[in-house]
Amino acid sequence: MFTLIVAAGLTGLASVGHATTSRQGEPIRSCAGLAQLTFTDGTRVTSAEQTTTTPAICHITLLVPESINIAISLPVHSWNGRFQGVGGGGYDGILTPPDDAAKAGYAAASTDTGHTGTPLTGDWAWSPTGMKRNQIKDFAYRSLHELTVKGKAVAHAYYGRQPAYSYWNGCSTGGRQGLMEAQRYPQDYDGVLSAAPAINWDRFLPAELWPQVVMRQAHDVIPQCKFDAINQAVINACDAKDGVTDQIMDPRVCRFDPSTLIGMKTACGTITAQDAAVVKRIWQGPRRKNGSFLWYGLTPGTTFAGLAGSTAGSVPTPFPITVDWFKWWLAKNPAFDWRSVTTANFADYFDQSRTEYHDVLGTDNPDLRAFRNAGGKLIIWHGSADQLIFPQGTIDYYQRVTATMGGPHRTGQFARLFMAPGVEHCAGGTGAAPADPLPALVTWVEHGKAPNTLLGRNGDMTRPLCRWPAVPHYNGHGSTNDAANFRCTPKH
Template identity: 40%
Template sequence: MTKTTYPPGPRRRGRGRRALLPVTSVVVAWTLAVFTPTFAAPAGTQAADASPTGGTAVRSCESMIDLRLPGRRVESATSVGATEELPAYCDIQLTVTDPASDESFRVGVFLPSATWNGRFVGTGGGGFMGGGPDEPCGRYDPCSLADGYATANTDAGVPTTNNQGEFALSPDNTLNKPVVDIWNHLSIHQTAVSAKKVITAYYGKGPAYSYFYGGSAGGRQAMMEAQRHPHDYDGLAVFWPALNLSRLLPASLWPQVVMNVAGHFIPQSTFGAVNDRAIAQCDGRDGVHDRIVSDWRACGFDARTLIGDVLTAQEADIINKIWKGPRGTDGRFLWHGPPPGTPLGRMAGTVTDEDGTTSPQPRTDALTWVTHWVLQDPDFDWRTLTYEKFADVFERSVAKWERTVDAVDPDLSAFRATGGRMVITHGTFDGSIPVQGTVDYYNRVADRMGGIREVQDFARLFLAPGGGHETLIRSHPHPGLMPAGYYGGLPSPGSALEAVVNWVEKKRKPTTLLGVGEGSTGETGMKRPLCMYPLAARYKGHGDTNDADNFRCAAR
């Protein structure tokens, strides 16, 4: 391994502004150099079934240290030898500075030395973390670099470890808006722009096609790209996206508020027993009893049916309120709750001691959102929330952050006009992000853009029955379906990324994704089709129920 570096400068500079004219000229120059996409082919310009032409480097990795790009500094250029998992590649580390605020963020670009396939994949982050610019795979392993893709990701200007969103608040309890803006969408856009410039310098040409792969926070980043920067990527593979942070995060405290107001925190063993019953009742609608609820929308389970058996009347009331989701004191809808059968270990987290005492364990990111982002009071005690106070905090969150951080603009006409394509997938038993939020957004896009058939020409949604959230599915007590390749950014057979690549490059519209079965013991060997919304899988009535070929996609 060889490495050439400049002494690293400070990653975050002072916020003081220079005189107006110098700042203005810097901003204009940076904007013209950064935002004008002259280095990449527009989406959809290549003929159907055309394969991109890759290539090899036209200069050494070490020489990339001398690359000069407006608003960016190359901090290091490192040649990395091939391993069993990855080919030899060039690791380029950049610092990108926003001239409007003088705040900076890191971008890592990873370039196959001799096996480039002519494509680029950007990857997203998770939670409040932007990504992992020190790793060629980012948060996703195995990664696309192994298949010849150039890859890139960013730290979004915030910590890559132990980050629960505290960065939004300055020491004097004022909002750190420049950092929030970089984290929110600017860094993701500039990662795409920067990576394409670096790719062009290294190979002598830009990528023929560019893709983005991200789940959870990375799914929100993907949708931000489609809504705000539709020219950055030809295709997006979007997993369980955290679209509605202004509603999702305060709503994630709702189960804790309900239990706290009732003065009773329910053990996870009780939640599990209730889920057992809900899944048993709602199973079989797809023609096979396998403890996978294929049609989750038709599962209208009422916890009161378990009073005197599994639950007390108080516990049944609590659980029904959790499933129903946050409501105002007048009963008006605020946000979705988890469907019956969803593991509640995170959203309604509790811990039971050896003496039987059960205590709350609220989500840290939800607490930080309320204390730092909404109330700007790190010392706020969530246990003081009544239903009335909760509704007030919820409304304040929406008023304060909906227009800024929520990726819910239903007008995707600009993305469609570029020839962009996206595949969205979400597990129906996601215990971190209720699936109904994604379904509602997709329906709003359809309403805005001429109906669901029109939307399916460029964006398709596939639901994974029983699927959870990222790798947390391995703690799921029941079998669930997850999209093939969900744990990595490699376009594996049947995966969302493969579907996007084939759709963009070969004009093959995906009708199903491959669902793989997972549960508490890991891989079960089960394979099922993940159907295009609003269809659901139905057993044909014969053959192995673990074989995807023995199911068809049908209307409810």
């Protein structure tokens, strides 16, 4: 029997009996013995079980009052001395043991963020008597800190020593979670890997409905084959600027007017002036009635299927996460129909979203001095063809970080952004996504070598992913599938 004391973010261990001395990376007690752990804040162990798989993993689950569940995966052999917090997706709500991280040698932890459901559903935050503010805070940040403190403490109890280094690794909501840790709890992690981060949550989530609102307002639900034809035209016009024709390397220099396609025949009809006007507004992003900016839109060349999708018969199919945001978090009405949102009242919902949820879920504080001063290192990457979270929002955040933290040179000493041309949300698309970026972060943290590029891979194709704002450019010699034949150049 032993007691684990966790208070004020600090951990201490006291045990009954004599602790054994372990070999490097080996546990000092059994996995089942961790069931006896007790915490001063009422957290309790709900299961402790070792797998029979190879490699063997010790699975621990915790329940933090009131409803935060944490899953911890500990390698039984060959722990690398590091801790990894593993991020979730969407609205989260599921508990998945972070076994991949454990197989790589990490003591790792993940969380359901304090509620149960599917990542696509946001009804858990609503009740007839009001929004569940405590659960919203759990989802936004408290569960992440609890995962970290408790996960490290359990690793200490199992191996007899604290992790030497700690890393966060997540995409989408997981990317937002990593940046939330850096902003609110700057000493939790030595390194944060944040991919396609769902920051600017209070703005990009309502903006995800804009394509459907525009199509409905125009009485023009554009079929996918027209969208595909338009995107192919964009690629034909903008793709070769980097020296090779395969994907748009830099959407910033792509200036394409969809009205040039009016009259073009496709398998599902002729592109009309109305079609072109709708596409232009989708690319432009949501605007107020007077035309002023609210948020970003899809980058030209990015698939419309995620946010402007429709089924046979031209039935709109908006992204479920944004529909639930309007229904449960903004309208707070189970009977709410997203079709009541128009270009005229859209800004009202957008402003409400900012007012109610920016402070808790915006996750866009550019002041990272405490994280930097604690020695933290940050790598952000985002696919430039992300069809769900607008990559311009991540660029905007990094630009604000750069301005706040003393300019590009000083910022680059602890935080770097990499764009992945042609890559969709977290993965997929025609581009090359980072093959394994965590080791680059580990090397930066533990050996002081900052990455100027990340290696991207898509099947047999490799590409260098350049430190923003540089972009890859083909040198004109050798295979275009080989990263060695590209160099990073300034914006074209």
